[in-house]
Amino acid sequence: MGNSSSNAAQAPSFESWGRYPQLQAEVVPLHWAGDFPLPHAPATKQLAVGLGRSYGDVCLLENGTLLQTAGMDRLLHFDPATGMLRCEAGVTLQQILDFGVPRGYFLPVTPGTKYVTVGGSIANDIHGKNHHVAGTFGRHVVRFELVRSDGARFVCSPIENPEWFAATIGGMGLTGLISWAEIHLRPIVSRKIDYRGDKFHGLDEFFALSQSANSEYSVAWIDCVSTGRNFARGIFMQGDHSETPGPLTRSKEPKLTFPFNLPEIALNRFSMATFNALYFHKQLGKQKIGPVDYEPFFYPLDAVLHWNRMYGKQGLLQFQNVLPHESGREGMIEILKAITKSGLASFLAVIKFFGDVPSVGMMSFPKPGPMLALDFPIRREVSFDLVDRLARITLEHGGRMYSAKDARMTPEQFQAFYPQWQEFARYVDPGFDSAFWQRVTGRRPLVG
Amino acid sequence: MADRLPAASKRVLALGATSAIAQATLRLLAEQQASFFIVGRNEQKLAAVRDDLLTRGASAVSTFAADLDDTDAHPAMLSHAVTAMGGIDVALLAHGVLGDQPEAEKNYAVAAAILQTNFLSAVSLVTWLANYFEAEHRGTIAVVSSVAGDRGRKSNYVYGASKGGLNIFLDGVRNRIDRAGVQVLTIKPGFVATPMTAHLKKNALFAEPAQVAKYILRAIEKRKDVVYAPPFWGLIMLLVRSIPRRIFKKMNL
Numbered sequence: 001m002g003n004s005s006s007n008a009a010q011a012p013s014f015e016s017w018g019r020y021p022q023l024q025a026e027v028v029p030l031h032w033a034g035d036f037p038l039p040h041a042p043a044t045k046q047l048a049v050g051l052g053r054s055y056g057d058v059c060l061l062e063n064g065t066l067l068q069t070a071g072m073d074r075l076l077h078f079d080p081a082t083g084m085l086r087c088e089a090g091v092t093l094q095q096i097l098d099f100g101v102p103r104g105y106f107l108p109v110t111p112g113t114k115y116v117t118v119g120g121s122i123a124n125d126i127h128g129k130n131h132h133v134a135g136t137f138g139r140h141v142v143r144f145e146l147v148r149s150d151g152a153r154f155v156c157s158p159i160e161n162p163e164w165f166a167a168t169i170g171g172m173g174l175t176g177l178i179s180w181a182e183i184h185l186r187p188i189v190s191r192k193i194d195y196r197g198d199k200f201h202g203l204d205e206f207f208a209l210s211q212s213a214n215s216e217y218s219v220a221w222i223d224c225v226s227t228g229r230n231f232a233r234g235i236f237m238q239g240d241h242s243e244t245p246g247p248l249t250r251s252k253e254p255k256l257t258f259p260f261n262l263p264e265i266a267l268n269r270f271s272m273a274t275f276n277a278l279y280f281h282k283q284l285g286k287q288k289i290g291p292v293d294y295e296p297f298f299y300p301l302d303a304v305l306h307w308n309r310m311y312g313k314q315g316l317l318q319f320q321n322v323l324p325h326e327s328g329r330e331g332m333i334e335i336l337k338a339i340t341k342s343g344l345a346s347f348l349a350v351i352k353f354f355g356d357v358p359s360v361g362m363m364s365f366p367k368p369g370p371m372l373a374l375d376f377p378i379r380r381e382v383s384f385d386l387v388d389r390l391a392r393i394t395l396e397h398g399g400r401m402y403s404a405k406d407a408r409m410t411p412e413q414f415q416a417f418y419p420q421w422q423e424f425a426r427y428v429d430p431g432f433d434s435a436f437w438q439r440v441t442g443r444r445p446l447v448g
Numbered sequence: 449m450a451d452r453l454p455a456a457s458k459r460v461l462a463l464g465a466t467s468a469i470a471q472a473t474l475r476l477l478a479e480q481q482a483s484f485f486i487v488g489r490n491e492q493k494l495a496a497v498r499d500d501l502l503t504r505g506a507s508a509v510s511t512f513a514a515d516l517d518d519t520d521a522h523p524a525m526l527s528h529a530v531t532a533m534g535g536i537d538v539a540l541l542a543h544g545v546l547g548d549q550p551e552a553e554k555n556y557a558v559a560a561a562i563l564q565t566n567f568l569s570a571v572s573l574v575t576w577l578a579n580y581f582e583a584e585h586r587g588t589i590a591v592v593s594s595v596a597g598d599r600g601r602k603s604n605y606v607y608g609a610s611k612g613g614l615n616i617f618l619d620g621v622r623n624r625i626d627r628a629g630v631q632v633l634t635i636k637p638g639f640v641a642t643p644m645t646a647h648l649k650k651n652a653l654f655a656e657p658a659q660v661a662k663y664i665l666r667a668i669e670k671r672k673d674v675v676y677a678p679p680f681w682g683l684i685m686l687l688v689r690s691i692p693r694r695i696f697k698k699m700n701l
Contacts (some may be wrong), residue, residue: 029643029646031468031643032492032493032496033492033496034492034493071468071643074496074497074499074500074503075499075500075503075504076496076499076500076503077499077503078503088496099504
């Protein structure tokens with residue numbers, strides 16, 4: 001409709017999915033590959049961001065310039081014979097599914113939400129339920145273009161500029177702007193997933209199920225609230241793309257939006273215990289087998305837009321770690337005990353074994369062993385103390401935490417988790433920075 | 449959907465094809481295997497749009513770089529489009545500028561430039577297209593106008609006047625060539641999140657270009673005369689138009 005500039009008083013803010021921390025920045029939407037570098041170089045540092053679905057501060061930069069790439073959403077080439085897709089970096093995984101599924105192609109790796117961009121998927125080298133067979137997203141990236149703030153453009157692949165390829169995959173957006181990428185989609189013949197859900201009680205049963213599972217996808221929901229005989233109960237969920245030809249239709253748009261910020265009191269020990277019990281008992285028998293649609297299998301939370309509002313306006317902390325096999329059992333028990341004791345855990349907790357498929361990214365998170373991911377509502381010091389404790393246990397057991405999910409790691413913890421960080425730092429674009437990178441390199445204090 | 453092949457694929461001429469609303473609309477047409485002649489100012493942007501449309505299913509895409517303010521060049525360009533595609537079924541006009549209202553209040557040349565782009569260039573294009581389609585006894589002229597053309601407001605009346613004039617012009621053309629079987633569609637989007645409005649603070653009234661495009665495509669298919677996109681703007685503008693002038697003139701709009 002067009003209003004005059006009188007409405008343009010305040011720069012729009014940009015939140016991460018955890019909505020903590022809240023940092024003001026100038027957001028500059030990019031629409032074309034040629035829009036970057038900006039015509040007038042900003043006086044501030046810059047950072048390319050996608051949909052802001054990482055949880056902490058990897059997609060934030062206080063008083064900086066955030067280059068929002070979602071408008072760079074063109075599909076540039078697709079080869080139906082091989083499943084090779086070239087697209088601009090702001091294309092979302094949802095858009096790829098809408099395009100690919102009717103053509104018989106699926107994402108090679110998908111996280112628990114499809115509302116992330118290709119650029120963000122590369123920058124955080126995301127993983128999914130098939131990590132044990134497919135590795136991370138970066139393994140399916142054939143090449144991409146990296147644009148530096150000085151205007152230099154590199155095509156990067158395992159053979160062209162391989163060091164920049166490795167630094168940018170999992171490089172948290174710090175090496176420059178990814179303008180386009182080529183990724184390899186995987187063929188499917190149906191939307192359906194052949195599903196199997198097994199209930200378990202305790203980590204040993206989870207470990208046993210993980211070892212015997214032979215599906216492409218597996219993950220477990222785990223109850224991090226209950227204690228006693230219900231300690232570490234859960235449902236081990238596995239699935240494969242159906243091999244029986246079936247529907248290849250496009251998904252419907254979600255209709256539900258979480259309408260407002262829930263008050264802090266709503267998420268408490270009792271409501272969470274009830275949620276967890278209900279979820280555990282929703283599956284009546286010990287085992288459930290049958291076909292399910294890929295949407296609820298991969299993206300149960302995407303059905304409700306803005307579900308992060310459930311955590312109230314103070315936001316949420318996500319914790320995700322991986323431990324090596326040797327200390328995995330002992331370490332996870334210690335971590336789960338600390339969580340249940342705190343009474344802070346919410347409903348959304350998953351546990352899985354990462355496989356030994358190596359990541360191509362220099363700073364990629366996954367390594368072989370059990371990984372745990374869960375959300376906490378922010379109750380200030382109590383939540384911060386707990387996450388710090390979990391970070392220390394992770395460190396003691398030789399594990400590491402995931403940058404894309406973190407808002408609280410100390411520089412010491414980060415540098416111990418990622419000892420290669422100094423080598424990586426040589427690839428950081430001098431015009432780029434992030435609140436995360438400032439924090440873990442000791443240039444920005446942790447704030448309560 | 450990609451798996452549904454229509455009986456006859458449309459041949460689409462898109463003017464201002466790199467605009468966000470045009471791109472979103474063309475994507476939907478590409479899924480129906482339409483062929484395209486796309487016009488915009490910037491070759492690189494046109495190439496990106498071409499690749500996108502081809503990837504999504506377009507059967508052919510020709511690009512043509514032109515500044516549509518240059519009305520003298522219109523007839524040759526439009527003839528070229530007819531030759532390139534073997535005819536035109538749908539012409540979508542989507543070029544336009546928001547302009548700088550405060551500047552236009554001070555400087556006539558700024559106001560005239562807005563009218564040149566949004567109104568006069570469209571008049572030139574539609575004049576040629578109306579004659580072309582009238583002779584063909586078929587076709588669609590779809591023009592992206594704006595709800596701002598429904599009533600003049602102090603915050604954007606130069607832009608509003610360019611779109612209001614366009615609406616009246618299209619009403620007249622429609623009245624003339626409807627009998628020849630030609631659809632003239634006036635598209636009135638409300639707030640749309642596009643590069644044109646990137647500087648505005650977003651509120652609940654803002655729609656995504658993809659959403660607006662669905663209403664445009666449906667209106668083309670249903671051979672409508674006017675479409676508000678999204679449709680609730682029809683109601684809003686009915687209310688805006690019904691405010692008595694002696695009250696309206698005192699309002700801050």
